[in-house]
Amino acid sequence: MEGPQMRSANRKLCAVTGSARKIKDNAADWHNLKVRWDKLNDEGFQIAGNIINLKLNRSQSELHQQWVDEAPAPQSAPWQQAAGTADLLNECSKLHHILEKMAIIMVKMQRVMASQRGILDLEEFQFGRGGRKVPLFHSWNTKQLDEASQILFDAFSKELQLKHSILQELAHTATSDLCMVYLSCWLHEPFIPPQTRLILEALLLETGHRPI
Amino acid sequence: MSKSALLTLHQALRRSFQCLENKQKEWKSALSECTPLMGSLGNLAEQLRALSNVQISNTPLRDFPDLEEKLRFKLLHAADTVLGKLNEKMTFLQSVRDAVSNQVAGVIQLYEQNKDSLDLLTVIERSATIPSVADMLEWLQDADRHYRQQFLRRKTLMQTLRGDDLSLLESAPKRWKSLETAGADDHITDALCKVSFFMVSG
Numbered sequence: 296m297e298g299p300q301m302r303s304a305n306r307k308l309c310a311v312t313g314s315a316r317k318i319k320d321n322a323a324d325w326h327n328l329k330v331r332w333d334k335l336n337d338e339g340f341q342i343a344g345n346i347i348n349l350k351l352n353r354s355q356s357e358l359h360q361q362w363v364d365e366a367p368a369p370q371s372a373p374w375q376q377a378a379g380t381a382d383l384l385n386e387c388s389k390l391h392h393i394l395e396k397m398a399i400i401m402v403k404m405q406r407v408m409a410s411q412r413g414i415l416d417l418e419e420f421q422f423g424r425g426g427r428k429v430p431l432f433h434s435w436n437t438k439q440l441d442e443a444s445q446i447l448f449d450a451f452s453k454e455l456q457l458k459h460s461i462l463q464e465l466a467h468t469a470t471s472d473l474c475m476v477y478l479s480c481w482l483h484e485p486f487i488p489p490q491t492r493l494i495l496e497a498l499l500l501e502t503g504h505r506p507i
Numbered sequence: 508m509s510k511s512a513l514l515t516l517h518q519a520l521r522r523s524f525q526c527l528e529n530k531q532k533e534w535k536s537a538l539s540e541c542t543p544l545m546g547s548l549g550n551l552a553e554q555l556r557a558l559s560n561v562q563i564s565n566t567p568l569r570d571f572p573d574l575e576e577k578l579r580f581k582l583l584h585a586a587d588t589v590l591g592k593l594n595e596k597m598t599f600l601q602s603v604r605d606a607v608s609n610q611v612a613g614v615i616q617l618y619e620q621n622k623d624s625l626d627l628l629t630v631i632e633r634s635a636t637i638p639s640v641a642d643m644l645e646w647l648q649d650a651d652r653h654y655r656q657q658f659l660r661r662k663t664l665m666q667t668l669r670g671d672d673l674s675l676l677e678s679a680p681k682r683w684k685s686l687e688t689a690g691a692d693d694h695i696t697d698a699l700c701k702v703s704f705f706m707v708s709g
Binding site: 453456475476483485486488489 | 553554556557558560561563566567568570571574577578580581582584585
């Protein structure tokens with residue numbers, strides 16, 4: 296029967312090599328990927344805001360043109376319109392670029408999740424269906440660690456889908472209310488609820504990245 | 508006897524005005540921190556309003572059936588966070604109000620205890636550098652009243668934000684701003700100016 300000291304020593308060894316090391320690295324990866332995602336989200340929000348403003352300015356100037364039909368049209372008007380369109384296209388392509396970077400993050404998240412799944416499969420192979428008797432860290436079994444990864448991945452994946460929709464529609468939206476809703480969706484990320492972030496924190500706590 | 512009572516009273520008054528000076532700064536600082544929070548609240552209310560005005564099923568977002576509910580939850584969650592921070596500020600403002608009140612009550616009580624040994628002439632006598640005891644007590648009481656009133660008004664406003672009434676949330680930043688009349692605490696600043704020589708003497 297292992298004494299408590301032996302158990303913690305074993306755990307320390309586990310943390311250096313093997314499954315525990317991999318899981319710990321995965322948790323760190325999740326955290327880093329989330330930090331990068333949040334940064335891109337903020338940048339994207341600024342750009343989305345610019346797109347909305349450019350659109351509003353354009354529709355205001357178009358409205359102005361409709362009112363001023365008798366007066367000689369200012370010579371710069373077509374030039375201004377062209378510049379406005381160019382700016383809008385520029386911002387849209389910047390936003391597209393942000394989404395491409397987010398897609399890359401998703402690919403990495405998928406790798407982390409696949410690695411987690413692999414560890415679970417290995418454990419089932421080694422220890423049978425019930426898995427390991429003693430948890431690798433504090434209390435979670437490998438299945439729970441895998442489920443946490445899955446929840447995180449699903450949340451970010453759904454959110455990315457939403458962001459793609461927003462990108463496609465943002466520049467074509469008529470009403471200001473809907474524009475506001477698109478911006479809200481981008482910023483507040485409805486498919487990444489507070490629980491998701493708590494799960495990530497719990498994962499970091501479990502794997503020893505955060506002190507208990 | 509009158510002289511020592513006056514001296515004690517003067518010392519208490521100096522302490523009170525020193526306290527008032529500090530509390531005025533703390534109050535202003537806390538209020539200025541509330542402004543961006545109120546701004547955020549108004550912003551979130553605007554977003555909630557826009558969400559209510561939009562029929563998601565008529566938009567390209569219809570592909571995400573539970574989007575409206577989840578977005579509303581996130582917005583309300585963010586609003587809760589902001590309200591939590593505002594409530595913290597209110598607690599701080601309350602402590603400032605209480606500190607001023609206690610200080611003023613203390614000095615008034617001291618006056619009450621000693622008023623038999625202080626005749627009317629002593630109390631209303633003033634010099635170039637030392638205002639009269641009567642004036643100083645009045646200024647302190649005015650300051651106390653000012654902070655009590657201000658706190659009450661702001662607290663009442665905050666109470667109205669409890670409900671799910673969106674229009675109250677939307678109007679909150681404007682109503683909060685309207686409570687801040689320009690020069691509202693000028694009388695306190697003036698009083699502190701008037702006692703500045705008194706503070707450094709004795």
